[in-house]
Amino acid sequence: MLAAFIGVMGKRDVTPAAVNWGNLSGISPQSNANQTISGINQPITLHFDVTITSGAGTLSYDINDGSAVPFVDNDTVSVSNGQTVSFRASDSSGAFEGSVSVKNASDGMVELDSFTFSVFTV
Amino acid sequence: MVIGSFIVAAAVAFCGWNLDEPRCSDERVLPAALTVEHQSTFGRLARSIRLGAQYSQEGVTDTWAVVDPSRGGDCEDRLLWAAQEIRRLHPELANSYRFVALHAFWDRAGTRRVRRTHLVMVIEGEAGRVVLDTYYREPRAWSDYEGRLAFSPVSGLASGWAPYT
Numbered sequence: 330m331l332a333a334f335i336g337v338m339g340k341r342d343v344t345p346a347a348v349n350w351g352n353l354s355g356i357s358p359q360s361n362a363n364q365t366i367s368g369i370n371q372p373i374t375l376h377f378d379v380t381i382t383s384g385a386g387t388l389s390y391d392i393n394d395g396s397a398v399p400f401v402d403n404d405t406v407s408v409s410n411g412q413t414v415s416f417r418a419s420d421s422s423g424a425f426e427g428s429v430s431v432k433n434a435s436d437g438m439v440e441l442d443s444f445t446f447s448v449f450t451v
Numbered sequence: 452m453v454i455g456s457f458i459v460a461a462a463v464a465f466c467g468w469n470l471d472e473p474r475c476s477d478e479r480v481l482p483a484a485l486t487v488e489h490q491s492t493f494g495r496l497a498r499s500i501r502l503g504a505q506y507s508q509e510g511v512t513d514t515w516a517v518v519d520p521s522r523g524g525d526c527e528d529r530l531l532w533a534a535q536e537i538r539r540l541h542p543e544l545a546n547s548y549r550f551v552a553l554h555a556f557w558d559r560a561g562t563r564r565v566r567r568t569h570l571v572m573v574i575e576g577e578a579g580r581v582v583l584d585t586y587y588r589e590p591r592a593w594s595d596y597e598g599r600l601a602f603s604p605v606s607g608l609a610s611g612w613a614p615y616t
Contacts (some may be wrong), residue, residue, distance in 0.1 A: 354611040355602070356515075356552075383566040423558060423565030447611045449602070451527050451552055451570035 330433035341437040350416060350431070350444045357386070357448035363394070364442075365413050372409045373435035374418045378402065379427065386425030386448065391415045405434055416444065426451035456593060483547040485576040492540055493574065493581055493590040500529035502585040526570045526585040533583055548574045554600035554612055566612075568602070 346368040351361035366373070379402040381387060389397035393412050400406070408414060418425060430443040483489075500520045517531045518524030524532070530550060538545050555567040572583040573593070580593035600612045 352611075379593070381563065382562060385560065385563070385565075422560055424568055426566060447602075449552070449568045451525075451568055 332422055333399070334366050339370060342368065343373050343433065344439075345373065345441065347408075348414075348431075348442050350414075350442050352444050353416065353418045353446040355448065357425065357450050358417055359446070359448050360417040361444065363413035363415045365411065366408045367410060369410045372407045373433055374405050374407050375441070376403070376405045376432040376434040376438065378430040378432060380429075381425070381427040383426035383447075384420055384423035384449075386398065386418060386420040386422070388446070389417045390431065392416075405451070416446075418446040418448045420448050420450055440448060467507075480549055480575050482575045482577045483544050485574070485578065485581065488588070489541055489544065491584060492537065496533045496536055497583055498588050500533050500583065500585050501588050502526060502529065511554065518604075522561050523578040528571060530572045530583065530586050547576075548572055552602040553596065554602075571596070 345366050348364040348366070350364055353359040353361055375389075377388075377400050379400075387399050388401070389399045390406060391397050392408060392414055393404070394415075397417055398406070416429065424447060426445075428443055428445045431437045431441045433441050436448040502525065515527050515531065516524070517535055518528035519532055522531045527550070534548060534550075537548065545564055549572070551573050553569050553571060553572055555569045558565040558567050569584075569586070571585075574583070575582040582591040582593060582596055584591050
């Protein structure tokens, strides 16, 4: 019965196609280009590992060109097939620098992509 | 010409912030024969753009506006004004300067280290470079900046900061 159900519903696919977010660097603030989450048949949870090497500031993500949502280390967000995701960094104290690893918490915390950020005010 | 390439890269990075500034859109840096008259202008501009405070206001987005230094502005605003003056007084230098974001020093905020940055203008002379820096009342020699890190989005480094070597 279960096998029949799975057969009808199709195989659970939580491994999206490759994404490649650009690094954020330059005069604050900086944003990267949208990447589309595709190739999945149910929502997945993105997990953010943030490493800060200089200063302070705000990192945020933007789903489907909506409003920017600030995030910090170990925050998560759910995304569905076809949605776009971009990131933005702005400084608040000195140059705000570090990296973000975007992991798929729905798929064993596999890293989908990582990007660096280095934004500053002169 | 490694240094020159960093200068160009730094200038290009600021394009989105001031499209009216031609040195943000033209990648070529043409060395100029700097005359006594040019040097006199640089001296006057350096005295005019000198800033009392050394840092921009934290957490406030740079606006990159041409601001007469008698009316305020921080380093990028004053340097944009200086660039405008240079183009007005010496149009032959219009392709001979660039804006360069420098690493100033490492600071501390609690347990975290903080990179402090600063913008200068580098004028490319055939006999050497001249730097206009809002920290100083006089034009500076390039040798004072040699080895400093500068922001370069095409440096290939993740941080974007690369040494001037």
